[in-house]
Amino acid sequence: MKMQKSQPLFQKLDQWLEESQGFFNANCQAKRAEALLKLKKLGLPDKKMEKWRNTDLSEALKFDYKLWTKEFSPAQIQNDLFQCDVHDLDAFTINLYRGRYVYQDQAIFKMENGAIIGSMAAAIEKYPELVSQHFDKYTNSENKAFDLLNTALFLDGLFIYVPKNTKLEQPIQLINAVGREENTFVQNRNLIILEEGSELTLIHCDDSYDYKRSFTNSLSEFYIGKNAKLDHYKIQNINNNSFLINSDYFYQERDSRLNTNKMILNGGLIRNEVVNTINGEGAESDILGLYLADEKQHIDNQVFVEHAVPNCRSNELFKGIVDDYAHAVFNGHILVKPDAQKTLAYQNNNNIILTDKAKINTKPFLEIYADDVKCSHGATIGQLDENSLFYIRQRGIGIDNARMLLMYAFAAEVINHIKIESLRTRIDDMVKKRLRGELSICDQCVLQCSTPEYHFEIDMAKID
Amino acid sequence: MLLNIKDLHVSINGKEILNGVNLEVNKGEVHAIMGPNGTGKSTLAAAIAGKEAYEVTQGSISFNGKDILDMQPEVRAQEGIFLGFQYPVEIPGVSITNFMRTALNEIKKYHGQEPLTAAAFLKKMNEKQKLVEITSKLKNRSVNEGFSGGEKKKNEIFQMAMLEPQLAILDETDSGLDIDALKIVANGVNKLKTPDNATVVITHYQRLLDFIVPDFVHILYDGKIVMTGGKELALELEEKGYEWIKQRVKA
Numbered sequence: 001m002k003m004q005k006s007q008p009l010f011q012k013l014d015q016w017l018e019e020s021q022g023f024f025n026a027n028c029q030a031k032r033a034e035a036l037l038k039l040k041k042l043g044l045p046d047k048k049m050e051k052w053r054n055t056d057l058s059e060a061l062k063f064d065y066k067l068w069t070k071e072f073s074p075a076q077i078q079n080d081l082f083q084c085d086v087h088d089l090d091a092f093t094i095n096l097y098r099g100r101y102v103y104q105d106q107a108i109f110k111m112e113n114g115a116i117i118g119s120m121a122a123a124i125e126k127y128p129e130l131v132s133q134h135f136d137k138y139t140n141s142e143n144k145a146f147d148l149l150n151t152a153l154f155l156d157g158l159f160i161y162v163p164k165n166t167k168l169e170q171p172i173q174l175i176n177a178v179g180r181e182e183n184t185f186v187q188n189r190n191l192i193i194l195e196e197g198s199e200l201t202l203i204h205c206d207d208s209y210d211y212k213r214s215f216t217n218s219l220s221e222f223y224i225g226k227n228a229k230l231d232h233y234k235i236q237n238i239n240n241n242s243f244l245i246n247s248d249y250f251y252q253e254r255d256s257r258l259n260t261n262k263m264i265l266n267g268g269l270i271r272n273e274v275v276n277t278i279n280g281e282g283a284e285s286d287i288l289g290l291y292l293a294d295e296k297q298h299i300d301n302q303v304f305v306e307h308a309v310p311n312c313r314s315n316e317l318f319k320g321i322v323d324d325y326a327h328a329v330f331n332g333h334i335l336v337k338p339d340a341q342k343t344l345a346y347q348n349n350n351n352i353i354l355t356d357k358a359k360i361n362t363k364p365f366l367e368i369y370a371d372d373v374k375c376s377h378g379a380t381i382g383q384l385d386e387n388s389l390f391y392i393r394q395r396g397i398g399i400d401n402a403r404m405l406l407m408y409a410f411a412a413e414v415i416n417h418i419k420i421e422s423l424r425t426r427i428d429d430m431v432k433k434r435l436r437g438e439l440s441i442c443d444q445c446v447l448q449c450s451t452p453e454y455h456f457e458i459d460m461a462k463i464d
Numbered sequence: 465m466l467l468n469i470k471d472l473h474v475s476i477n478g479k480e481i482l483n484g485v486n487l488e489v490n491k492g493e494v495h496a497i498m499g500p501n502g503t504g505k506s507t508l509a510a511a512i513a514g515k516e517a518y519e520v521t522q523g524s525i526s527f528n529g530k531d532i533l534d535m536q537p538e539v540r541a542q543e544g545i546f547l548g549f550q551y552p553v554e555i556p557g558v559s560i561t562n563f564m565r566t567a568l569n570e571i572k573k574y575h576g577q578e579p580l581t582a583a584a585f586l587k588k589m590n591e592k593q594k595l596v597e598i599t600s601k602l603k604n605r606s607v608n609e610g611f612s613g614g615e616k617k618k619n620e621i622f623q624m625a626m627l628e629p630q631l632a633i634l635d636e637t638d639s640g641l642d643i644d645a646l647k648i649v650a651n652g653v654n655k656l657k658t659p660d661n662a663t664v665v666i667t668h669y670q671r672l673l674d675f676i677v678p679d680f681v682h683i684l685y686d687g688k689i690v691m692t693g694g695k696e697l698a699l700e701l702e703e704k705g706y707e708w709i710k711q712r713v714k715a
Contacts, residue, residue, distance in 0.1 A: 385553075386516070386517075387553055388553045388555065390513075390515050390516070390537060391549060391552065391553040391555075392553075392555070392563075393536070393537040393538040393541065394513050394514075394537050394538075394540075394541050394546075394547050394549075395538075395541055395563070395564075395567040395623065395627065396538055396541035396542045396567045396568075396570045396571040396574070396627065397538060397566055397567050397570050398536075398538050398570060399536065399538065401566065401570070402538070405555065405558055405563075405566075406555070408557060408558065409555045409556050409557040409558050409606075410557075411557070412556060412557020412558070412606075413556060413557065415557070416557065
């Protein structure tokens, strides 16, 4: 499908490339130009494509977006910056401002233990060998338009390198906040490299300052080396006028561990693509997600897990509550290749649908070419359980609170997997607020929702 | 009179399960309702508690002189009716502590009372859990999640102790309990007895009534109470079996 020439976005691509090439070296420039050519050939997805059958981008793509290619001074944007305030969350925070990496002194730095943290654009200049070993190695760029778009036109992003047998004790938090200006187009490109035996916790937040429209196309590649461990959290909480395409590629070596947890709390249209390639024996992955959609929101999760080698385990659990006119899509695909004997692979998508106008498309799918494996998949769409509601009401708890309590209980299964306690408490708070319809976005930070639960009858605060 | 049921007819999906139940329960009394399986015992309990699918087609239920048939289940609970479930529901992610605190505060609100402070609530919790010999670990767990059958039933009695209802209906609370758990549950019920409240015990077996001694025993058969007597009726039933009832009803 060729891209519609009439799309304003299409008309801007060349201009954006021209404006942004100056940030990169010749080698990189060539790659970007090549990716753009491929993209033009491929075109942006439309509803006729199987993978996009249930997600219509035509509305999202029709606006006159602006890519922030101007230089900016750190001081100039200090006031604009997003203040994240998860209490007790001792994280090293990195901000992306309209897709650009914000820093005070150094765009990239090396810690005493050898870990490198910094701007993706800076990493390309300063650590070209490290970057070229991994950059764009785990994507499916050839046939994914948004991958190509990202490769062609990303401006910056986060780069992390964790050397062998090094554990970064402090979680790293990446905040990409959009807003302040109408029709911002943000493309960030992140590369996270975990060498053998290393450990990292990364929290990636997408937030909005306000209700201004934006389109984010974020792509992250994760290389998880032998025996390495990645704990990854994604918190997506953008305004209803914003669109977010997020692609995460996780490549796993032998005996590595991946835990990735998506909390999709709010957004006009959110599409997550998770690709998990398990390429070393003994590797394990847990891929979880929780989505809460209401009004006319559209939330789409695409999860592809590839078992290429024997003796690995993967576990997928996505749960969603869909209200009003909202639409949720889940596509889970597990591929077990012929050599991948003794694979354990599980996939589950459970949905609660609250109205007859809300819509859910779920498609669990197993593709298995090995004969000695344990795999299962399941998808459910249901309403709140009447017996459970009656039980709760019989204790004197009113219908509204009873419903909320059950929705919370449904969501808690995913929330409880969050290993960082302060983050879990905060997400817990946000989910509760979201369920009672209070949370969309705050002026500064929705994570500041630590106000006392003054009129929330279901007080789940710890009182011990 | 605390509970007054007159000529109660209840249908589920158009099928009549109860056809003319009469029952009067006064303060300070313990009633046992016995009967063979599928005869409407649990339906009676659910109808009193106000479960939606249970349609009352005829008759009345009043509690403390108020007609409760138009009341939502939570309002009946707030008025003081408690149902101990035969199959308590698991609510993962919600601790018993918070579940009970929410329930208690909603009930207090209904009666125009101030909510309990956290300290007062915890004190109450500690007291009541001793009553049903619940170890302190239980309270940090999610409501009924992963509980054994015995733990679930103990938890029902614990909730009853916390909410202090005027009328407790215990639906087959003895089913699935070993003798030790049965004693603990019965003990809890007995300790909660006051001259101001009443208990209706629904059971299939006489065994429970050795520990919770009823003032009245009713036998429910085919949607009606066919016999009422003292505690000795339960013994007689145990000895002669439900066949005896069936024959007497036919006769």
